[in-house]
Every structure is written in C-alpha cells, then in structure tokens.
Amino acid sequence: MASVFQPIPPRPAPVRTTGYVAWARANLFGDWRSTTTTIVLALVALWLLPGMAQWAIFQAVFHPSLESCQAARGTGACWAVVAEKYRYIILGRYPYDEQWRPVVATLLLMGLLGVSCTRRFWRPWLVPLWIAVLAGYFVLMAGGVLGLSKVTTDLWGGLPLTIMLATLGIVLAFPLAVLVALGRRSKLPAIRTMCIVYVELVRGVPLISVLFMASFLFPLFMPVGKSPDVLLRVLVGITLFAAAYLAESVRGGLQAVPKGQVEAAATLGLTYWQTQRKIVLPQALAMVVPAVMNNFIAIFKDTSLVTIVSLYELTGSLGLALNADADWRPYKLEGYFFIAAIYFAFCFAMSRYSLWIEKQVSVSRTR
C-alpha cells in the first residue's frame, strides 16, 4: 500500500510565555482589574512624578549658595545645605583639624565588619583582630597618646558614633546573649528564673527608659565621683538592651538543634560545657546569623535615640549643625532626607546581606 507523505499543517506556535511582552501581559494586564490598576497607577505617577522630580532635581540648588536656596524656596530642594554642612552632619563637633581621625577609625571599623561578614574569614584569629582594631579605634578617637591631641568623648559625634555604638553594642551583647540564652534553657531553676526575668524585663521597657537610666540615674547608683563617662554608660545601656533581644534569637537557634544531638553528646560522655561548645552552639549559631544581622540593623537604627540623652550621633549632629544656624535652619527637611539616605544605605545593605547569609546557611541545612 503505497502511501504518500502527507504533511499536516504545522500547529501555531504557542503563545510566548517569556520576554517583555508576555511578562507585561501577565503582570500588568492580566485581567480587567489588573489592567485598571495599572492604568490608574500610571496616571497617578504621571501626576506626581514630574512635580517631585522638579523639586528634587531640576529646580533644586546643589552648589552651596544661600542666596540661590532662598530664591528657590518652595519650588526646589536646597541640597546646598548638605554641601555646606556635610562635615558637621557626618562628623559632629569633632575638632575640625583632626577630623581625619574619626574617618580613618570608622573606615577601619567598617573594614573589620566587612571582613567579619565574609564566611571565608570566620577563623579564630578574628577575635584578636577585633581587639586590635577596637584598640586602634579608641586610640585614634580619644588621642592623648602617640602625639595625637586628646579629644574628649563629648566631642565625638555623627556617623562614627552611630557605627561605634551599634557595632560595640552588638559585639559586647553577643557573649552575654549566648549565656542568657543557655541560662534560659538551663535545668537549674534559680538561673533559669533570673535569665527569664532579665529578658522579659528588658524587652518590656522602651530603650529610651534604659537610656534615661544610664544617662541620669546611673551616677546616683555609684559612689560619689566614681561614675564612668556618659558615653560608656550609654554603651552599657545599649549592650544590656540588645543582649535581651539577641538572647531570644539565640534561644531560637538553640531550640532548633535536634535533641538527638545532645543525647548523642551525652552518650559520648561530654560534659555540659563540652556539649554546648562543641555540639550545640556551632549548629545553633550558624542558624542565628540572619537573626543576629536583623538585631544589628535594629540596634543601628535605635542608636538614633541617644540624641535624646544629648549624645550627638548622626541624628543629633544634624540638629546641632542646623539648629544653631538661622540661615540654614529652614532647610532641615533636606538635611533629614540626607541622613535618612545614609541610614537607608546602611540598613538596606545589611538586610540584603542578611538574606544572602540566610540562603547560605539554609543550603548547608537542606543538603
């Protein structure tokens, strides 16, 4: 039976499901509701964006000139205030000629943070490196040795203070948090109770009351004249505050370690501390790294509160820079936007890192 090859007509190509057009169709014009939303939002954007762009960019004043700012008042932003005052805003009252010192010290600290955030460098020598860098930081900031002039802590301010308070707060809080978290899971009732009371007490009150206590009250709790510097007191307050929150994150990690691990360690004859150090903590801490990052972001933002107790970190130094200057004070909004951008840059970068490290950690868990 001879049959002749009869081609059937080709089927039409499937609707494209990739590419810009298809994406737009699925995501912007999926059904009538989506389409309406897109159109409405586009109209709103058309209505709002040109005005905002005019204000923020096209009509704005960038070069530090007070006259142009006053001329542009109401129509354009005065970014000139940043150009004029950026050193005061970022570095606070630190003596002008010595301002390279906080810059170098802060870069050092940030470099160290960067190193500490890289998994490759998670080695024991990180601890001495931290101690060395912190020592260098304080020598640079405070001076009084190595031919550096002495700068008292009430002159420290701006971004270096923000970064220092946040970094030291979290670093010092960490060991305390681990101990409190262990204590909260301990079988010893007195220790467990104390840890619970500490954590719940601190988490129940606002940071500002802790700062009030550190700043106003603490000197009263000490023998006359034996009270440490206010910066130190505030740092201790932030540390104790952060430790309570951090302890809860660490406890979450501890709880996630399977019970079998502890039982296996017990059959091997490890003591309590050996079990914690070699079995439980390494697993738990790897899991809490993202949570620690989130705590760090929270503390970084919370350092803005120390301005209420008269330490001039970034938010405070902006006030300091603009409040006393009648000419530039009207442009405070632009100043706020500037430091908001700084905070945002730091926090957003850290939250991205937190997401990345979360993925890294969960890779090892799902394997």
Next chain:
Amino acid sequence: MKRTPIALAGLAAAALIAAAPAHAGKTLDAIKARGQLVCGVHTGLAGFSAADAQGNWSGLDVDVCKAIAAAVLGDAGKVKYVPLTAQQRFTALQSGEIDILSRNTTWTLSRDASLGVNFVATTYYDGQGFMVPVKSKIKSAKQLKGATVCVQSGTTTEKNMTDFSRANNLNLKPVVFEKIEAATGAYFSGRCAAFTTDASGLASVRNKEAKNPADHLILPELISKEPLAPAVRRGDDEFFAIAKWVIYGLVESEEYGLTQANVDKMTAESQDPVVMRLTGKSEDMGKHLGLERDWLVKALKAVGNYGEIFERNVGPKTALALPRGANAQWNKGGLMYAPPVR
C-alpha cells in the same frame, strides 16, 4: 553560667572605677588632685554657655567656672566642661559627676531644700518672659488667650506659665519639648504663637538664633523671679564657701574698681584698704578659704570683674544686648550686693 558575665561586668566596672578620676573626700582636694575643675554647663545658650566649632566654651556661666578654676588651681584653662540638659543637671551634680553646676539654673526653695544641692550666689537676676513674632501684632502677654506656647521641659518655666495662665485666665496650651533646640525650632517654624523662657534666654534665642531678630518681639511682662545661680553639692561647706566668695569677690572688685586690666597696677599701688584686702596685699583672705593669697587676683586676671563678665558676654555691646538692669551694682540701682570681703 550566669556568673561569668557578672564577673566580667564586675571586672569591667572595677577597671572603670580605677580609670575614673579619683575623688579623695573633699571636693577641693579632689579638684587639686585631678588638676581640673569639672563644671556642668548648658548644652548651648549663647551668652551664657556655648561652644564654638573648636570646642572652646564661652559665656557668663562659663566665666564663673573659669574664675573658680583660676582661684583654686591658678589656671582658668583647667576646666572640663560637661554640657548638660535640664533633666541631667541635678543628678550630675548629686552624683559627683561634676564639681559645680553653672548652667543658668533658677534658685528656688524646693530645689535648695530637697535636691541635695546648695545654691551659691545669684550671678544673674532674671525673670520669665514671652517672645512672639512681630507679625502676630501681639503687644502684651495678656493678649495670648488660648495660645499654644513652646516650652522646654525640666525648668521652672512650665509652672510659672501655668500660674500666669491661671491668674489671668488665659488658658495657655503648652507644647513641651525635651531639648531647647526642639522648642525653639518649633517656635520658629510657626507651631506655637509664643516661646517662653527666662528673658535672658529669650534675648539669646532672638539675637543669636532667629533669622532676623527684628521679626521677633520680647513682650514687656516678666511673669516670675528667676535668680540664676551656680550650685554645688551639699555636704562640702569648704567648697561651697570658695564658690560663693569667688563670685562675691568678683562683684566687690567691680564695686571698688578692680578690673582685668588694672589689677596688677592696683595691687602694687592702691592704698584703699578694701582693695588691699581683695588683692591680698594687706591681709591674706585666701587662707580662710584654703586658697592662695592672690586667689582673687588670679580670678580677675582670667575673666575680669563681674561687670566685665557681664559686658563681655551679654551686655549692651554684645549680640544679646541685655541692659544691666537688676544686675547693676547695688549703689547703681541694681541688686548686685556682695557681702564684704574682710
């Protein structure tokens, strides 16, 4: 488990205590041992205490600190200034964080009696007033019916204002801010119809911080008495006496014509028995206070007499342009009356 952090904290605390300046009992001994007077000042009120960009402090309250440092240590530069908010000031003094509080603080009975501090001597007689924008066309505080008023918290101003409001049936609404910058900021932005604080503070804010001082009017009513005085910790009568007599000495120096410029000449030449006592030429008055013979000469050389301090910081020729008024010498119609240095 729990004891490790505590032990660490204990160690840290011990280290801190060791690092903190050592106080050996009496304030005077402590100051001498430390080589520095620790003085609590305002965070920034032009004319009274304000730091410039280099961190150098100046103002009337600051000059009091300098004078005491000069009298006690012989060097007006040996002062550590601790800027304090209204809330912090008394605990800072009570706790020994500072030796003397020279921060335009009003002397009142309840503060004197219940806060554990002793007020030394009035350095500025003041009264609380109101400031309003000129364009509001208000000429008297009695016209402020129902107005919102910006106030800094932690001062006697809130209570004074409440009393004034009740007495005149004004129903003033306070908007209370933690820091003076926030209060003045809110006033300048137009949130409040008026700003209230001591008249000297109003002058400072108006002339140093307003964009155009002529846009703001300080109303004529003074609604309270505000004797501003430095304070020391209670329980140390020697240092109390020193602080008191340095101030009185500067006031009496003005009365008898001793100035920063002529003090050397007068010490050498003057035959006036009062001047000779003040300069320590005839009698050693410093001995009674536990100070050197030339204690007042050093203070005068550092900051000048009370009149000079006033003129330099807040007087008519400065930006604040405050008249001498109640702060003139008693024989010129003012209230500045120093007990005799003898």
Next chain:
Amino acid sequence: MTGRPPPRRRGWSWRSQAFRGLVYQVLAAAVIGLALWFLAHNTVENMRARGIQSGFGFLLQPAGFDIGESVIPYDALEQNWKAFLVGVLNTLRVAVVGIVMATLLGTLLGIGRFSRNAIVRGLCYGYVELFRNIPVLLQLLVWYLFFTDVLPPISEPLSVGGAFFLSKAGFSFPVPVWGLGQALAAAGAALCVPIAWAYRRWAIRQFELTAKARSTFWAPIAIVIAGSFAGWIAGGAPTAWNYPVAGAFTMEGGASATPEFLGVLLGLVLYTAAFIAEVVRAGIASVAHGQVEAAGSLGLSRGQTMRLVILPQALRVIIPPMTSQYLNLTKNSSLAVAIGYPDVVSIATTALNNTGRAVECIAIIMLVYLITSLSTAGFMNWYNARAAIKER
C-alpha cells in the same frame, strides 16, 4: 542484659551534678544580689548624705503644670498622679489608634506583595524596604517638621469643603453637636451589639447544620447601624454640626488632632506597617500552595481564597510576630517626647524636674510600659490559643 542492677545513686556527693548545680545557682544569686545591694546601698547613701528627698509621696502633691492635650479633664492644681494618668492615657491613645491603623495598612501591604499586578507588588516591596530601613525617630521628626514647617499657618489653612482643615495647628474636623439624637443613636447601637452578636452565632450554627451560608459580617453590622439610625430618628434626627473656625491662635470649634499627635501617629503607623506587612507576607507564604490549588478547584475566587482559606491558616503563623510588633509600636510611642507630645515619658520628665524624684519617675515609666507590654502579650497569647489548630 547483665543481671547486675545499675549502681544505686548515692543521695549526696561533692561531685554530684545536683550539688554543682546548687553551687552555681547560689553563686549566681549571690553575685547578682551583691551587685543589686551595692547599687541600692550607694543610692540610699548618696541620697542620705545630700538630703535628697525620695519616696512616692510626691504623687499626692499638686502637679502645678499644665498639659497641652488630655483625654480626661485635667487641671494644673490636681495631684501629680492625675498628671501621670493623663500621660498614660495619651500614650495608650496613640498606641491603640496606631495599632489599628498599622494593622490595616500592613495587612493590605502584605497581601499586596502577592498581587498579580507587578506595579502593586513593586510598590508594596518598595514601601516596606524604604520605611523599615529608616529609624523611627527620624521618621517622627520628619513628619513633625512636615506638619509644623511645610503646612500653612492657622490664618490660611488648607481646607476641604470648609469642614476639614489642615494647618500648623493640626487637623480639624467637624463633630456633631451632642444632643438627644446622638445619645439615642449611641444607645441604639449599644443595644443592637448583643443582638448582632447573637445573630452571628445563630448564622454560624445554621451554616454548620445546613451548609446554607448566611452573611456573618455585613448583616451584624447592618443590625448595629439600623439600631443606631433608629435611635437617631427617635431623637428627632438632629443634623447640627460643630464646624471648626480659624481663631487667633487655634482652630476653634469642631474637634482637632494636634501636629504632635499626628506626627507621632503617622511616624509609628508607617514604620510599623512595614514590619507588619513582612509578618503578613511571611504568614501567607507559609500556607502550603496545595491549599490555594484546592481552593481553586472548588471554584473559589481569588478574593474568597484569600479570605476563607489562606488568611485563617496564615493567622496562626502571624499572631506571635504580630504581637511583638504591637509591643514595639507601644514602646516606640515613648519617642513622642522628642516632638513634644505629652505622653507618659514627657509628663514623667516634667514631674522629675519639678520634684527631683529621678529614681521614682523613671521607675514609673518603666512600670507603665512593663504592665502594658505584659498585658498585651497576655491578651495576644489568649487570642493565639484560640486561633491555634484545635487538635481533635
């Protein structure tokens, strides 16, 4: 196994774990006790040496200062405790309104992250990232600056229809003149609440018995509104409104919210909503996808799927973190002190300076927040227990 019984545990030993545990505990307690004693002793000693007066007796003395805004009538001649009460109520006012608004906004934003429309998704994402990465204090300051600096002065307020005004004096709006009609309307509404609740119970039971769906949301609301309307009619249907008018210094008449209140509220709501959105998003993401597919195969619409299938299940995941967001909002309301809102912290610092009772005043602040936190946590735990999966 071997026949030997395990060695009998001796009652007591120097080396036993129990003994070491005891030693640890005694040591820890002793160290903490000593530290506390050291601090307390110093405080008492310092106070005695300088004759600083202490104690809570000052709460019964007249306060002597005015407070800018208050929920309850307050006079400067009343005692300090009343001033504190005003502060606590101001804190609660901003916290409660803030929690309700932040929950609504945050839930919408969280659901918006799952929208089919890419622009909506992008906007929700952008909002969350922007607002949660800027310190809340800075946001409060910016909003307050906006209200006091950017808005027009009282003499020329922004107005909508001559009834709503926005100016440096805050937001003013008309309120009905209180009269018989309003009172009866309120009474009617109050009367109908139990009826509506009973109806809802009945409707749910009927649904479970007969699978005949009745409205369990709109109908009860309609009942309450009807009751209120009936009361209003019975009271003579009054329509008088008290409109705000610009006075010399403030908006007179009507009701208004001060810039301080609005600044705190807006700052807290926008900040917390970003976190709540993340909580809601995570909650929704935690519901197994099969649930959505099953709902789809039952023919439920997207809205119904969200309301009837996803949200009830997501709620279990959402409640605990939501609780901590509510607590955060309440605690963050203490930042109001930076922009002049008379919350409990602000009142306490004023009282502190008038009376010099630093320890007592700060203890009161801490206690107020502690009680609020613990009671909120208690309520949410109770609600969580209700929403938890009922194991049958």
